[in-house]
Amino acid sequence: MSEAMNVAEIFGTRVFNDSVMKERLPKKIYADLKNTIEEGAELKPATAEVVANAMKDWAVEHGATHYTHWFQPLNGITAEKHDSFICPPKNGKVIMEFSGKELIKGEPDASSFPSGGLRATFEARGYTAWDCTSPAFLKEDASGVVLCIPTAFCSYTGVALDKKTPLLRSMEAINREGLRLIRLLGNTTSKRITPSVGAEQEYFIIDREKFLKRKDLVYTGRTLFGTMPAKGQELEDHYFGSIRERIGAYMKDVDEELWKLGVPAKTRHNEVAPAQHEIAPIYGTVNVATDQNQMVMETLKKVASRHGLACLLHEKPFNGVNGSGKHDNWSITTDDGINLLDPGKAPHENIQFLLVLTCILKAVDEHADLLRLSAASTGNDHRLGKQEAPPAIISVFLGEQLQDVLTQLIETGFATHSLAGEALKTGVNYLPAFEKDATDRNRTSPFAFTGNKFEFRMVGSNDSIACANTILNSIVAESFAEASDYIEKAEDKDLAVHDLIKRYAAEHQRVVFNGNGYSAEWVEEATRRGLPNLPTMVDAIPSMVSDKAVAMFEKLGVFTKEELEARAEIRYESYVKQLNIEARAMLNIANKQIIPAAISYTTKLAESLTAVQSACPEADVSVQKKLLMESSSLLADIKAADIALEDVLAGASGIEDIVAEAHYFKDTILPAMDALRAPVDTLEMTMDKKMWPYPSYGDMLFEV
Incomplete structure (x- = not known):
């Protein structure tokens, strides 16, 4: 039987x-x-009752004994509490039941x-x-088969305590304001606008035994x-390279597990760094894609342990x-199949696309700090x-074609043409001829069309991905709302749309950058343009509670100020806790592993030096002396940096x-952590490998 037939048979069997x-x-x-x-x-209670019973019967037929409300609290992972389907026994016999109330509320x-x-210990109810828009699924592992019901999580007072509730609110906001906008452009048939996402997931795979020996x-x-081995990624030989058999077997199992869960895993390949890989799904509705990405991460880790591997995320x-x-990968589509970000063959004539595009430019420019925050972590x-x-x-890459169209609008008020793709010339006659895209790609751009x-x-x-998409949906919804406000007040709506496209394109050109985002020149240029540069998570957090952000989120109904x-x-708190753990781990490893190894x-x-000198006083022992001096000096540096880190950590x-x-x-x-790392990494290059207390980079990256 072919692989395609197998996929067709197993896909979605646990959903x-x-x-x-x-x-x-x-x-x-x-x-x-x-x-x-x-x-x-609104979901009717009678409907929920019937659905719950059918869901339970289906789950039990597949071996399920428990169910859980599967949710995404603010610790960044998923949470679940398993309850069995059994009801109070009667006459010594157990009945398996699941009510509509149990389905819709936990x-x-x-x-x-x-x-x-938002919640104190004495205020425990939540x-x-x-979330009936995201399908329930079965999770199977050593604990058995569990029916997982995707849910939102809120407090007794109705405050959102999770990542999903604001995401769903933002979806409602962009649907409401998006429909309002396209109605003004003449669309009377579309009933719903939904953001769609395809989340590519990168990860590292190393041997599990080596992982367990690395306490960091x-x-x-x-x-x-850790210090780099002689070979890294400089030969560019890992990206899209032949997949090692052990990794291929792992990827095969990952795909099969995900397909059973209805996750449309599409692409798998080696990434640029040694031991790095990527998996990418087909697009899905943003809340479903968010749930499925959590499943992807769980599955990557779970399957890795079965193969004697460890997945590093x-x-x-x-x-x-x-x-x-x-x-x-974010786009906006209507229920009748219109992608609002599809420029068509003649973008300069596609008024709806140009208005949506320039609204997004406005959103990203005005809320670049929030978009940066959405990806901030230690x-x-x-x-x-x-x-x-x-x-x-934050900058936006548009490419040559769209930039040319916007330049025409800005300079003359009208766009009369769009750059077209040319035939790709390879210089080999028998290779197939095809038209290349009208624009290149830019891998250094944070937000690229x-x-x-x-x-x-x-x-x-x-x-x-919930946070990034909540913010992206929200800032674009606000931009749509402001555009609709302007058009609705205009006597000549067509002229208002034209003026708005031109104005937004001109006013928000500063956020468009098609060049090398890594260059020092771009940092200087971005500063001249007035674009925010928030290098760390701590720098980005204040944007979340700025007056501008609070006003937008409250107006859209996505977040309250509280x-x-x-x-x-x-x-x-997360930043402090994570770095505190890292600093304490460094001290632990330095004192219990590195310093004892260095002393040995x-x-x-x-x-060795004493023995050689005793046996042969005339022997040249300069190498042993030099190594001893260098190692002893590094050992002293390590201990000094260790004490310094301990002191500053106590100061916190x-x-x-907070x-x-x-x-x-x-x-x-x-900086104190970096100061401790430096002499340790130098010592690693000096010491006998057999005496180094844990696996090196070379051991982990190349011996999988």
Whole structure:
């Protein structure tokens, strides 16, 4: 049987998807549920009751014994509490039941997750609410088969405590304002506008035994010490290279697991860095794509352990080679199949596209700080601006074709032509002839137009894509709303649309940059343009609670001021906690592994030196002496840096303000960590490899 036939047979077998619902639900119930999913109609309790029973029967037939409300709290991972289907026994027999109430509502403890002060320990009640737009699925592992019901998570007071609730609100905002805009352009048929996303996922794979010997990886996800081997990625021989058999077997199992879960995994390949790889799905509705990306990350880790491997999702697990990102390919489509970001064959004539495009330019320019924040994390601070990761300065790549159209509009008021793609000339007659794209790509751009979508390349590999898309949906919805306000007030709406496209193109050209985002010249140019440069997570967090951001989010109904302030506090706390763990891990490894190994090595050198001199006083022992001096000096430097880091870390305990503490970690503790790493990495290059206490970069990156 072919692989295509196998995929067709297994795809979606663990998902309570549309075809399963259509088969198992009464026609009226199915129609009511579809109306809720597609039109946003209120879910009737009677409908939920029937759906719950059908869902339970389907799950039990597939071996499920438990169900869980699967949600995404503000700690960045998923959460689940398993409840069995069994009801109180009668006559010694157990009945398996699942009610509509149990389907639509759960009550987890809301005080034990990050809340930024929204919930206290004595205010523990929280609720999970069924997101019927994202299908339930079955998770199977050593604990058995569990029915996972995607849900939103909020407090007793209705405040959002998760990443999904604001995402769903932002989807409603862009639908509402997007429909309003296209109605003004003459579209009377589309009923819904939905943002779609395809999230490419990069990751590293190393041997699990080596992973477990690296306590820095175990505790923090990244190597706190380590120096590059003789070979890195400079030969460019790993990207798209032949996949090693062990990795190929792993990828095959990952694909099969994801296909069963209905995740349309499409592409797999080696990435640029040694031991780095990528998986990419087909596009999906943004909230479903967000859920599925969480499944992808879970599956990558779970399957890796089965193969004796470890999957690293940290943005920069190894210094000196590419970090891992999550390219968020975002577009907006209508329910009747219109992609609002499709320029067509003649972009200069496509008024709807040009208005949408310039509205997005306006949104990104006015809220570049928020978009930067959406990809801010401690891990991403190590990745951005290096080795194929975009810089921290937000800019938009449009390419030659669209830039030419906008330039025409700005300079003359009209666009009369669009650059067309030419035939690709390879110089080989028998190779197929085809027309190349009208514009090139730019891998250094944070926000690049790539044909019929924007690729937001800044998101970190370990992050949920919910935050980035919540902010992206929101800022574009605001831009749509302001454009609609202007057009609605105009007497001549066609002229108003034309003027608006020209004005937005001219006023927001500063955010458009098609050049090399890595160059020092661009940093200087961006400063002249007035674009924000927020190099770290701590620098970016204040944008979340600025007056401008609060006003926008509250107007759109995406966040309240209270929810934004809580999330800002959580981000500061997360930054401090993560760096505190890293600093403590460095001290632990230095004192328990590196310093003892260095003492053993210098002792061995000294014994060798004494033995040689005793046996042969005339022998040249200059090499042993030099090595002993260098190693002893580095050992002293390590201990001095170790003490310094311990001292500054102790100094953090007296800081009560979380913002001040985060800045202290950024400005004081991080440099102290770097100061400890430097002599350790130098010593690693000096010491006998057999005496080094844990696997090296070369061991991990090339011995998989």
